[in-house]
Amino acid sequence: MRTVIKNVIVVTMNEAREIFSPGYLLFEHDTIIAAGPMKELTEEILAGASQIDGKQGILMPGMVNLHTHMGMIPFRGLGDDCKDRLRVFLIPMENKAMDEEMVYLSTRYAAGEMLLSGVTSVLDMYYYEEEAARAMDEMGIRGIAGQTVMDEGACDFSDPYEAISYGERLIKKYHSHPRISACIAPHGTSTCSSEVLKAAYSIDSSYEVPFTLHTAEMDYEMDFFEKEYSMTPAEYLDSIGVLGKDTLAAHCIHMTGKDLDLFKERGARVAHCIGSNTKAAKGVAPVTEMLKRNIPVGLGTDGPASGNTLDILTQMKLCADFHKNETKDRSAFPAEIIVSLATIEGARAMGLHLVTGSLEPGKQADLVLIETQSANMFPVYDPYSALVYSANPSNVEAVFVAGECLVKDKKLVKTDLDGLRNQLFQKMKGTDFQKHMGKTE
Ligand SMILES: [Zn+2]
Structure with missing residues (x-):
């Protein structure tokens, strides 16, 4: 047709x-x-x-959301103004209430929200990613399902190597799918051992799918690598051989000139999450310096518990505002460059620039x-x-x-938002998690 x-x-x-x-x-x-x-x-x-x-x-x-956690819709708006909600709040609640069905329903809702805002490609990173892949496929969006792995275990696997095997099975399952693929997405530089990072990298790079992880984001991450290795997180990733053309590092707020040169030399890419980073008062990533070196950079919203909304139009505006302010230059980051980060450059960073963008x-x-x-x-x-x-x-x-009309007259075509919301809300009501909703401690 x-x-x-x-x-x-x-x-x-x-x-x-x-x-x-x-x-x-x-x-x-x-x-x-x-x-x-x-x-x-x-x-x-x-x-x-x-x-x-x-x-x-x-x-x-179609816009590209290069870094998010679609399973976390139930946590949106919780602990927004807390100092540290990850360890005292989110991880304990995830361990208590997150299961396959919640990931599936949350990912469907998140895909609907993104489609309604013009996002057509997404790199997701969460747990039970087989359910996320199924949800993304049903919703018609283009996506990569990144199975998260952490040393301490998570709500889906207590052993990181089991999570890695699950991720590899998922990569194989979706290898020839026209829209969906998968990867192994270690949680971060300091939450995974070098052995776990190396095992994930070797599988991701052999299938040429993104090896994506949180990098140079947290103050405690920077202190840890300085104290333990006298290195930055970027230098550490390079020293263990996992900084390469398939590496897609999310955040990269705290980067030295040497780190950026390493990224350039190795062909590594960056998911820039300006909304999440500035809301959490973590700083503004040196994107001007990345672009000067032709490092592929795209935009990400981060999860709904971090950046709240999953649309890239909001990130584009924040990107302009913060980088102009940071450089004290009204002409910095012209709109054309920002649109390119949201589309073709995001697709390049995701490895899909020959397909979309x-x-x-x-x-x-x-x-x-x-x-x-x-x-x-x-x-x-x-x-x-x-x-x-x-x-x-x-x-x-x-x-x-892929030529299929998924939003028409500002409404979802294949399903409706009320239905997605109701299904997810019923599931949230049926969990222990409901007890903690709206509480910040
Ligand atoms: Zn994230």
Whole structure:
């Protein structure tokens, strides 16, 4: 089936950064066939195609959320203003209440929330990831299910090596799936032993899937590596041989110039989570320095217990605000660069840049239509500026993943949000976890 979306501002994010205004895009089944200016939209192109009038909206590539924890929707808003909620609060509650069904229902809800905001690709990192992969597949989103591993064990496996074997089975299971894949995602640099990190890295790199972990995020992580090894976390990862082209490090707030040079040399990539980092008062990652070195960087929301919302439009705005403020330069981080981090560069960091991230013939039809009829979207002089500084998730009109329409008229097509919410809420009510809801200690 052929579909034409016409009368839109097409923001391609191709190499030449072409914009067609007004323009059209043609896709057939799951693949983009053509994009160009409206004046080149001939009868021949239109023949036999269903037509969507984009009403001068902005058609952009589906956004990429490079780092999140989809199973954590039940924890959103808990302990938001606590000093340390991870160890005193989240991990104990996870051990008490998290199970396969909760991960499945939470991941379905999170996928729905992301699709409604224009995210079409996501790298998830959590427990019971077979359930997360199943949920993402059913919801139609493109995703990588990262099975988290920790030395001390977690709600799914008490032994990290069992979690690694489970992760490898999952990688094999989804190896030839068109949208879903899997990886092993160690929790962090200081929560996994070097043996565990090396075992996970060797499996991930042999399947060429991301080896992703929290890196250079926490003050205590920095102190630990300084005290134990006189190294930074990045130097430590390199010293044990797990810093390579498949390494995708989340956060990277506390990075020295030498760390960044190491990342560049090894081809490692970064998931920048500006909203989560600044909300937790941890600092602003040196992204200007990363981009100067051509280190692949994309944007992540972090989990709903950290960054609260899972949309990338919010992260784009925060990215502009904080980096301009940090550099005291109003012209720093122009909107075009930020849109590239949210799309093609995010796809590159995820290893999917040949598949998605730009609107070009041959790529997957992962598309987002942002309407420009709402009060906040008029006028549009520069579509990059409109996307970064004006747009919010309520402007997302339609979303396609691999050519399948998953959001239409601002509503989910395959399922409805009320249903997803009710199912998850019933499950939350049925757990011990309910007792702790709303309490911060
Ligand atoms: Zn995280």
